Amino acid sequence: MAALLVAALGTGCGAGGSETPDKAAKAKAAGAAGEQAGAAGALGTYAEKLKALQQARIVAAKKWGLLKPPLVAPQAPKEKPEITTRDGFEVEGQDELPPVFTTVPTEEKVVFLTIDDGAEKDPEFLKMMQELKLPYTAFLSDYLVRDNYPYFKEMQAAGVTLNNHTLNHRYMPALSYEKQRQEICGQQDTIEKTFGKRPTLFRPPYGNYNEDTLRAAKSCGIKAVPLWNEEAFPNRMDWREWDKDLHPGDIILTHFRGKEDWKGSMTDMIRHVMKTVTDKGYAVARLEDYL
Known part of the structure; x- marks a missing residue:
């Protein structure tokens, strides 16, 4: 996140922009932080689904006589x-x-x-x-x-x-x-x-x-x-x-x-x-x- 903030703060709004450099930097930093938060949320959701799938397969494998639960495929x-x-x-x-x-x-x-x-x-x-x-x-x-x-x-x-x-x-x-x-x-x-x-x-x-x-x-x-x-x-x-x-x-x-x-x-x-x-x-x- 620090790297994203540094990159955002180091970028102006451009010659044709109406925002001040400070406002543009803050907006970009907020956008970057939002994107990272969204990505973290998605990863969290996937990790939760993965854990639930693994647990379901452990239970089902025992029920159906599999010696090992099936491995989970990557995304x-x-x-x-x-x-x-x-x-x-x-x-x-x-x-x-x-x-x-x-x-x-x-x-x-x-x-x-x-x-x-x-x-x-x-x-x-x-x-x-x-x-x-x-x-x-x-x-x-x-x-x-x-x-x-x-x-x-x-x-x-x-x-x-x-x-x-x-x-x-x-x-x-x-x-x-x-x-x-x-x-x-x-x-x-x-x-x-x-x-x-x-x-x-x-x-x-x-x-x-x-x-x-x-x-x-x-x-x-x-x-x-x-x-x-x-x-x-x-x-x-x-x-x-x-x-x-x-x-x-x-x-x-x-x-x-x-x-x-x-x-x-x-x-x-x-x-x-x-x-x-x-x-x-x-x-x-x-x-x-x-x-």
Whole structure:
């Protein structure tokens, strides 16, 4: 604060000003002090929220059988990183199309949890994620979610963004441009009509796409195509990279699945993925805060 006051007192009002130097200095000093007080207040508020979140996660971790409470992600970046298409995912004219990527550029030890399709609608999963206060992003296929829209509305009300995974989860490269556009734009319209917000993120089924897929996605209002670097199950992690490890900004994929398909439930999957993430010193952040 002393440095701010010195700087203010050393600055006049300028040749065209009507204030005296003393008045200008006092006004600037008051302004600087006010800004610093506001910043201190904001930091205080963030520290209080951080403490409350940490305490809530300690309590919830014990309830849900996590050996350690999830780490808290740092504040979202003020300037979002520039997202570009990752090597190996290029198509002709890519600069004009939504970027395809598996990792978000960041130096922070954060990863992003994404969940696909919508087959399993486990109420215990919703409770667990709400109590742990863990962010995640959903990519929905309408043919799987239409029998229980309220489940996903509850998810949305808790702060989860609902994104596009096509109407019917078809293998996109086998379809014509028009068929792909029907799958993507149709799901855009359905999500907007049902949940009130048109998605900006799209994930092609199976992670497979071609140039027509990206052109169709762009025409439907899609801004980015996140894929994934790891896939989570109740009993293991599958790794895309050779080192079989997490990296800052990695996107983790999992699915709305249960014991009919897995050796465990969705809550089992969360326990396993969070053990992996936390043991490696990573926090789960909100993907939309970085895009």
